[in-house]
Amino acid sequence: MRKLLDTKAGATFYEEMPNLTLSTRKDCIEFIFKLKPGIYVIINMTRGTGGKIMLYANWDKYFMRMQNPDVQLPRIQKNCPTLFAVLTGEDKDDVSLLSHRNAPAHERGFGVFCDGDVDTPLIAHIDNNLLDKVAMLVNKNVEIYNELNTTPPFPAWKDGLSELWN
Numbered sequence: 073m074r075k076l077l078d079t080k081a082g083a084t085f086y087e088e089m090p091n092l093t094l095s096t097r098k099d100c101i102e103f104i105f106k107l108k109p110g111i112y113v114i115i116n117m118t119r120g121t122g123g124k125i126m127l128y129a130n131w132d133k134y135f136m137r138m139q140n141p142d143v144q145l146p147r148i149q150k151n152c153p154t155l156f157a158v159l160t161g162e163d164k165d166d167v168s169l170l171s172h173r174n175a176p177a178h179e180r181g182f183g184v185f186c187d188g189d190v191d192t193p194l195i196a197h198i199d200n201n202l203l204d205k206v207a208m209l210v211n212k213n214v215e216i217y218n219e220l221n222t223t224p225p226f227p228a229w230k231d232g233l234s235e236l237w238n
Contacts, residue, residue: 073100073172074114075130076181076213078238081112092203101194103127105210113210114238117198118172123190125197127205128172128183129213134235135169135180137228147225155216158182167212182213 074082081104083095095102100118107113113129120126138144138159149156157163170183184205188197217233224230 073097073116073118073128073130074102075132075238076114076217076236078104078112078114079110080238081106092206094198096195100128101198103206103210105206107214113213115206115209115213116172117194117202117206119188119190119194120185121173123188125186125188125194125202126170126172126183127186127202127209128170128181129209130172130179130181132181132235133178134232136178137226137232144225151223151225152216152219154212154219158212158216163212165208165212167209182209182216184209 081093082102083093083104085091085093085106091106093104095104100116103115103117105113105115116126116128116130118126118128145156145159148159154163158167159169161168165184167182167184169180171180186197186202186205188194217236220229221233
């Protein structure tokens with residue numbers, strides 16, 4: 073599963089959708105969103121538990137920095153309100169910090185769950201509602217990235233953003 077950001081799309085864009093394409097992988101379907109030429113956001117679609125569909129942006133080991141929430145969360149709340157809302161379960165879009173079930177324990181990212189059917193192929197779940205959730209998740213991840221880049225709660229958190237690139 074690729075990390076949040078990449079300099080290569082890894083797929084061709086269809087002329088009617090010049091900013092969004094997808095690629096099938098062994099363990100997921102990737103939605104690849106072009107922010108601008110040479111900068112792509114990757115949202116992974118995979119099966120969650122109980123037939124749910126998980127849309128997931130892989131931040132890899134980035135949140136291993138969260139060692140002392142009692143000290144860190146107040147600074148995050150002040151500097152990065154969108155990140156704080158997601159980390160505390162207060163996000164209006166129900167985005168949360170998740171671990172993918174087949175990923176190493178240290179690998180985390182932001183995601184949402186969508187209704188799905190275990191008997192339906194994963195690709196058949198792609199519809200306009202799901203694409204709207206993908207767009208929302210792209211925007212949320214870009215907003216969090218920008219908060220961390222412009223007003224990081226700690227200097228090392230800004231430096232660590234380079235880890236999000238494939």
